[in-house]
Amino acid sequence: MSGATAAAGGPVPRKKSKVGSLERQQRISIRSSYAALSIFVVIFLVPPFYMVMTALKSSAEISAQQGNPWIVQSPTMENFIQLATDASFQRYFINSVWVTAMVVIISMAIAILAAFSLSRMGFKGAQVLSTGVFLTYLVPPSLLFIPLFQIVGTLGLINNTWVLVLLFPTLAVPFCTWIMIGYFNSIPKELDEAALIDGATYPQILVKIFIPVALPGIIAATIFAFTVAWGGFLYPLAYLYSADQATLTVGIVRELIKGDVFAWGMIMAACVMAAAPPIIVYTFLMDYYVAGLTAGATKG
Amino acid sequence: MADGSTMVVGASATTPPAPRQGGTMKRLARRRSMAALALCAPLIALIICLKIYPTFYAIFLSMLDRKMNHFVGLDNFAYLLGRPSFHLVIFQSCLFAVTAVVMKAIIGFILAHLMHNIRGSSQRIWRGLLLVPWVIPLSLSTLTWWWLFDPSYSAFNWTLSWLGLPEVPFLGTVWNARISVIMVNTWFGAPFFMIMYLAALKSVPEQLYEAAAIDGASAWQRLIFITLPMMRNIILITVLYSLIVTFADFDIVRILTNGGPQDGTHLFATYAFAVGIQSGNIPRGASVSLFMFPVLATLAFFVLRDVLNRNKEVAT
Amino acid sequence: MANVSIRKVVKSYEGDVQAVKGIDLEIEDHEFVVLVGPSGCGKSTTLRMIAGLEEITAGEIWIGGDVVNDVPPRDRDIAMVFQNYALYPHMSVFDNMAFGLKLRKFPKDEIKRLVDDAAKMLDIQMLLDRKPKALSGGQRQRVAMGRAIVRNPKVFLFDEPLSNLDAKLRVQMRTEIKKVHQLVPTTTVYVTHDQIEAMTLADRVVVMNHGVIEQVGAPQELYHNPQTRFVAGFIGSPAMNFLPVQVVDDSGLKVQLADGTKMAIPPERVDRYGPYKGKKMTLGIRPEHMTETHESEKPGVQLMNAKVDVVEPMGMETLVHHFVDGVAVCSRVDPNTKCRPGEILPLAIDMNNMHLVEDSSSRVV
Ligand SMILES: Nc1ncnc2c1ncn2[C@@H]1O[C@H](COP(=O)(O)OP(=O)(O)OP(=O)(O)O)[C@@H](O)[C@H]1O
Ligand SMILES: [Mg+2]
Numbered sequence: 001m002s003g004a005t006a007a008a009g010g011p012v013p014r015k016k017s018k019v020g021s022l023e024r025q026q027r028i029s030i031r032s033s034y035a036a037l038s039i040f041v042v043i044f045l046v047p048p049f050y051m052v053m054t055a056l057k058s059s060a061e062i063s064a065q066q067g068n069p070w071i072v073q074s075p076t077m078e079n080f081i082q083l084a085t086d087a088s089f090q091r092y093f094i095n096s097v098w099v100t101a102m103v104v105i106i107s108m109a110i111a112i113l114a115a116f117s118l119s120r121m122g123f124k125g126a127q128v129l130s131t132g133v134f135l136t137y138l139v140p141p142s143l144l145f146i147p148l149f150q151i152v153g154t155l156g157l158i159n160n161t162w163v164l165v166l167l168f169p170t171l172a173v174p175f176c177t178w179i180m181i182g183y184f185n186s187i188p189k190e191l192d193e194a195a196l197i198d199g200a201t202y203p204q205i206l207v208k209i210f211i212p213v214a215l216p217g218i219i220a221a222t223i224f225a226f227t228v229a230w231g232g233f234l235y236p237l238a239y240l241y242s243a244d245q246a247t248l249t250v251g252i253v254r255e256l257i258k259g260d261v262f263a264w265g266m267i268m269a270a271c272v273m274a275a276a277p278p279i280i281v282y283t284f285l286m287d288y289y290v291a292g293l294t295a296g297a298t299k300g
Numbered sequence: 301m302a303d304g305s306t307m308v309v310g311a312s313a314t315t316p317p318a319p320r321q322g323g324t325m326k327r328l329a330r331r332r333s334m335a336a337l338a339l340c341a342p343l344i345a346l347i348i349c350l351k352i353y354p355t356f357y358a359i360f361l362s363m364l365d366r367k368m369n370h371f372v373g374l375d376n377f378a379y380l381l382g383r384p385s386f387h388l389v390i391f392q393s394c395l396f397a398v399t400a401v402v403m404k405a406i407i408g409f410i411l412a413h414l415m416h417n418i419r420g421s422s423q424r425i426w427r428g429l430l431l432v433p434w435v436i437p438l439s440l441s442t443l444t445w446w447w448l449f450d451p452s453y454s455a456f457n458w459t460l461s462w463l464g465l466p467e468v469p470f471l472g473t474v475w476n477a478r479i480s481v482i483m484v485n486t487w488f489g490a491p492f493f494m495i496m497y498l499a500a501l502k503s504v505p506e507q508l509y510e511a512a513a514i515d516g517a518s519a520w521q522r523l524i525f526i527t528l529p530m531m532r533n534i535i536l537i538t539v540l541y542s543l544i545v546t547f548a549d550f551d552i553v554r555i556l557t558n559g560g561p562q563d564g565t566h567l568f569a570t571y572a573f574a575v576g577i578q579s580g581n582i583p584r585g586a587s588v589s590l591f592m593f594p595v596l597a598t599l600a601f602f603v604l605r606d607v608l609n610r611n612k613e614v615a616t
Numbered sequence: 617m618a619n620v621s622i623r624k625v626v627k628s629y630e631g632d633v634q635a636v637k638g639i640d641l642e643i644e645d646h647e648f649v650v651l652v653g654p655s656g657c658g659k660s661t662t663l664r665m666i667a668g669l670e671e672i673t674a675g676e677i678w679i680g681g682d683v684v685n686d687v688p689p690r691d692r693d694i695a696m697v698f699q700n701y702a703l704y705p706h707m708s709v710f711d712n713m714a715f716g717l718k719l720r721k722f723p724k725d726e727i728k729r730l731v732d733d734a735a736k737m738l739d740i741q742m743l744l745d746r747k748p749k750a751l752s753g754g755q756r757q758r759v760a761m762g763r764a765i766v767r768n769p770k771v772f773l774f775d776e777p778l779s780n781l782d783a784k785l786r787v788q789m790r791t792e793i794k795k796v797h798q799l800v801p802t803t804t805v806y807v808t809h810d811q812i813e814a815m816t817l818a819d820r821v822v823v824m825n826h827g828v829i830e831q832v833g834a835p836q837e838l839y840h841n842p843q844t845r846f847v848a849g850f851i852g853s854p855a856m857n858f859l860p861v862q863v864v865d866d867s868g869l870k871v872q873l874a875d876g877t878k879m880a881i882p883p884e885r886v887d888r889y890g891p892y893k894g895k896k897m898t899l900g901i902r903p904e905h906m907t908e909t910h911e912s913e914k915p916g917v918q919l920m921n922a923k924v925d926v927v928e929p930m931g932m933e934t935l936v937h938h939f940v941d942g943v944a945v946c947s948r949v950d951p952n953t954k955c956r957p958g959e960i961l962p963l964a965i966d967m968n969n970m971h972l973v974e975d976s977s978s979r980v981v
Binding site for chain 1: 333438453
Binding site: 188190191193194195196197198199200201204208209212213215 | 688689695696698699700702703704716720763767
């Protein structure tokens, strides 16, 4: 801000009367920023808005095709109630929760231990491993899903939610480890030395110093693992074919859509319910996540 | 780590070391690095078993025939390269990745600047609102887009006719569908660019702008000579990373068009899925995925180089 | 409480970097020893080897009668204060101080009593519930010391504990540390590169340079009788002036500058410097021994005129920079002395406090 003020002022001090107009200019620039942002926000929020609107419509209202589709005429919770009492939807939800919980726990355990080791203990090849971790983060899920299909088939895990517990960590762990290495590296070396002298063992240093001090990083990494597992689509679509094993994403996309256009109210209600947990998580923990995400790029 | 070697240097320089000392030290150091290795074992196992091994296994698979009994060399690749529908896949993947990333980068850059203009507590709220597209699981928001595009109930088309404009078959023709999937991807990915750029903008020291202002630089000159060079690395990393992710995208096309109309929107990932999982031709599906490999590897190389450079820069 | 002995200790890092090149040092029980030297001379490395944070490449370190080479830091019964304090940011001041005791499974009420006692001594009782982030630099410093004191260790180790403080606070905390040591006379090894800190705190000062010990001695002894050119130049501020000279016999032993100026060596030193007759040596003279002239000069004082180059008034004294025989030197004169740049100032050089350095060995003879 001060930069802009100084710029406006220029190298030569100007007359008082001009300063007022410059301030006005600046105010206008801020106002127009707000205006432009408002337009973007409106555009960006069209789909979620429509998602909620449709979810509140009855099937009759949707199929009638009367009036403005953007506005719900007679809002109803019917779709939500029906889903909440629907055994297969409950199944998807439970599957998602269980897969996500397992993936988060496993990924974080692997990532924290590895990051602690790579950041503090060191062994031959630690540098190579760090680089390798970053490279695996760059491997998208769609590159290897076919050989993995064969592999999990051999393991007898096809159509079993365990397959996701096994495979989602491959997407989550590299980035979680990378974030955690960054956060652990930012803890001054003297802190563990002080703890060492105070009488702490390595496990104690990890549990009593590193984990609490790097808590923001742990939150960021946890959210990432959560996002991967909760929103993952390709793996459940490829490896889980029966409805009772489906997670929310595939459950909604594959099972709820049976070509019946009149189910859209319900489908959108299901989307709202499935999108709610991430939205709640992000609402409260956004700052940690953004910090974790951008730390890698801006701080190294 | 290298106590063994330094031990000798130290010892020869002065007194002979007490014999027991060297042994214990070495043993201690070795035990420590064993423990360090053990802590990394799950990570290493995961990388080897579920990343490296599948990569080689994919290469092996891609050289088998459909029944997976016979080795056919590079026939699968040759077959694919001879198919016009696969040419479309290559074309669409490149078009999709490049166009979507450019759009995301530009919109993200504009958004980041707008956000940077408004400071203080309201910025958090605006950021939160703009991040919504990126927070909703992609498969679910794509479903909503599909519903918005729906031929008979399209809310977009209702709006167009309300405005007195002709209706548009968003997913009905090849080029419309191509533009639609790019649009959805841009909508989903622009917020990510925004937060990366915003973080970069915030990391540019304010004094630089003040110095430039004193030197008489205009707003435009400040953008060209300070902001862009300072953000260069982050822009590069974000764009390269996004190219990888977008190039390998699956969810949007799979849900919105499932490759249609006339195979015009298939990406490598969705085509591999259709061929490998849906039609059950695992080897050919594996070959389709492997076509992505050189592109991804090249991009990954550049990302890694930039990230390592950046780390070095930050460290010094 | 314990004595510490360092015997022929060597530390090499990978890539043939010898940070410490075989040092010997005996530290008595209750003694306050300060390691001082320029940056990179191996002070921290030595301290960290005592703490057990660095492995010892060769030699032995004894604490209280035991070889501790293979003893991990937690079993050495030492406490250390770091330059950046290294307080645990997520713990309150109380928990910071209690951490070591908790790990050693002290009973709760005992921990409370010990922490309270230490807090009282350092005057930080009212800060016990705060997090380190909410403390000023000086307060953090006290907490870091408190954390060391509560454990009542055999040895205190300090690594430049005051260098993150501003000048005024540094002086205050220096006094504080000295006071604490008088109350709790634990054997202390203190690292600093600030020679004033070293002189004021130490029972004995250890001057290190390039990984070796140059000289060990009481502060005054180092000041008056430096044994090497390095110590002579390092101790004292502003630093000692060095002039190239030749020892000549010209109706009595004299040192001769290159421009021919001769200065008489005091008679009681003639025997000491006699053997170096005819040799090229370096004359060392402190700025405080090159002062303004007085009415009645002591014997052994040599007069000379200096063309003033720069004048730096310091308040209690004034520093005058000038050239002797083309070499830039500094004199310390009374603040009331009138002098301006370009003027000629008569100076008296107190040859009773001269030092003569043998160039080949860099030793003071
Ligand atoms: N881990 C290391 N690897 C290689 N060389 C090192 C390492 N740590 C220290 N050194 C080298 O050892 C020498 C002594 O370092 P040390 O930290 O003991 O210096 P110091 O006297 O404490 O200096 P300062 O006053 O700057 O703290 C330095 O030259 C340093 O470069
Ligand atoms: Mg040091």
